[in-house]
Amino acid sequence: MSNTADHADSHSSLVVDNKKLLMWLFLGSDCMFFGTLISTHLIYRKLYPDSFEPTTLFSLELTSFSTFILLMSSFLMALAVSAMHKGQLKSFRRNTLGVIFFGLIFLGCQVYEFAHFVHEDLTLQTNTFGSTFYMMTGTHGVHVAIGIFWLICMYFYSHTGKMDAHESAVDVEVAGLYWHFVDIVWIVIFTAVYLVEFIPEI
């Protein structure tokens, strides 16, 4: 964005850029946020082990696929950040579009999954499993959607010619931090909510 503010915050012991530090703090807070949602889910899952059998519903193939897609989107995001740092606007745009596309695939998979589950009679109201599952994964989905929206804005902004090398590189990096975090949260959910259900009983 504009560089008028450059020297505003100049003095002092800048270790991490202001915006980046702000994002790190937000992510720290968000960690607690998802931590609470995931633990709520696991607590109820443990409390009522027999009320519901998720393995009959979960499709490991589909979710593994969407997880892989999200991981790859993180890879592209890293490429976009590095392109921006080098000032390669074209490469930045290409990679950003890739992230957006992969993110949309992930969301599509989630929508499909939700629709399928609802069709199989698991709704928000069915039992505690439904409530916690939808709220947790739904909140994650909203995070992904916000990330996609953010990147779309950046993509269009990159066409206005107002991007300047240094400041915009930081902005893209901040968006990148967010995207990677959302990805990591999904890895945790995928492991703790999906994968462990398939561990055979000993």
Place this chain on the structure above:
Amino acid sequence: MSHTETEIPTPKTNPTQEPEVLKAERSNLGMLRPDHNKSVIIDWLTTVDHKKIGIMYGAIALFFLLVGGLEALIIRTQLAVPENDLISAQRYNQLFTMHGTTMIFLAVMPLNAAFFNFLVPLQIGARDVAFPRINSLSLWTFVAGAIVINFGWLLQALEVMGLFEAKGATAGMTDLVPAGGWFGYAPLTSTDFSGAGTDFWIMGLQILGIASLSASMNFIVTIINMRAPGMKMMRLPVFTWMTLVTSLLIVFAFPAITVALGQLMFDRVWNTNFFNVAGGGQPILWQHLFWIFGHPEVYILVLPAMGMISEVLPTFSKKPLFGYSIVVFSGAVIGFLGFAVWSHHMFTTGLGKVATAAFSLLTMAIAVPTGVKIFNWVGTLWGGRVRFSAPMIFALGFVWMFMMGGFSGIMHAAAPADAQQQDSYFVIAHFHYVIMGGIFLALVSGIYYWMPKVFGKMWVGNLSTWVAVLVVVGLNVTFFPMHFLGLLGMPRRTHTYLEGFGWETYNMVCTIGAYVLAVGILLLLVDMVRCIRKGTPAGNDPWNARTLEWSTTSPPQAYNFAKTPVIPARDALWEHKYGPENRRITYEEDHGHGVHMPSQSWMPLIASIGFIPLGLGMSMMQAGVPFMGYVAIFGLVVVCVGLALWALEGPGGYHLHPEEG
């Protein structure tokens, strides 16, 4: 960088010579920025100046202190005599709920925020906070949350007049003001037992949470990144340190309540099963989630107070703070341990022996760093040349009264004892000693200490003595008998009681005390108004103080410091005044560059205003008010539009060239 000057550069205030007229520029969107506006109202609404934002936080917080106080007086009047029927049980529930919620979220937290805002940039030698526009967003979002959470009173008034009746999901429910207690235990808050009041409470707290979170992140970045050269972490004034710890607590504790409130909202709006017993939900989950936030919250309230005391005591004892690093460290330990003791609010729920014992031990452990601080404060006084000026009187009151609250805290840290005390007036006595006797006295001390800096006026007369006497006597008369009431078995949150339990006299005494306290608080406000109206010019450093904020003008100019100070030592101003030559504050040469100022903006205000229809719409949807869904969507759109324009308008900024005298 040449640090040549050692004189403190004070800008010339020469009223006859008009400064060059600055013109507002256009933003990236082509709109005129509201800088240098002639209209005072526009100037304050769009301000990004941390000092003005701090003053507004303070004024609004004091207003809500009066509102919460009025609620408390009605409660006490109702309880003055047995079987009183001044107000109904329902109205009583609403009053104690709103009293607690108002005092914690709308009075003490924003009053703390007022001090954070005004002082932190000055104490660290910064021009402003790291994100001035986010700071403005925090303020106005707080106002939006306050409106939403109190809106029920209006609806309730309409209901009483027969002009409103709840339909929809909460049809027939007549409680339109929050009534589930400040901790809103499930399942009292379900749609089976409560009406729109709970919805206002949920939405109001969520919005206030956004305000607190954004403010805290802003302050952490400010304290870490915006310090003047030489202002190392271990040179920070203790108040700034405690601001940092408090902000970290907010960042990590608020998500728990955000999620809990979200789950509760889902339960109410979409019939989910989080706390719904019929669907397998466990009300105890609410208690855990609430107190994981709730216990850190009490430290969020008290740590800033401890910071203020750690500034006032050294100044008026003419000694450095005894054991600075230990005070800082124990503050951090308190913050950390604060996350590990939440279940002491749940001893009587049957946690199991191991858990109860563990939480009991941890709770006792947290009293250790608290005690350490008290010894440090006493150590600061020891051998000092104590001046009993107004701030000092209240600071001393804090040490004493806060300790009393700590003692009763230790008493119910023992789980078996707590089994007797839980949910009785003993607990009420405990937390009013820590909050009124502690935090409130510290805040008053802070007001007396820093008001001359804020408005540049010195206090007139010695009304403060009367305030001190009335407040300290009032709070002891009000809250000390509550220990006995609790031990005699009087439960909290009952709207009336029968004769013959031996509670009558104590209750009457408590009520009288409450009125004394109220007079004291009103006198405080009178004193503040007198100071602003009639005060004599305070000068830069009226108290012969120690920290950096006293080195600039009172009130400080918009740019805080004409030149960036370079800090050679802790207690920078004191060392500058009395220390050796090499500990003087020096100033960076700015080579005619001037001070960079951030531009003012409408966008934070617009985004915040959107939260009002969003919150009200979501809340009243449940009560069957028509079109509320659309109102909520409209609010959301306003929020998003505000944020989008914010991103696009660009930060802007202009330069000021303070002349030096």
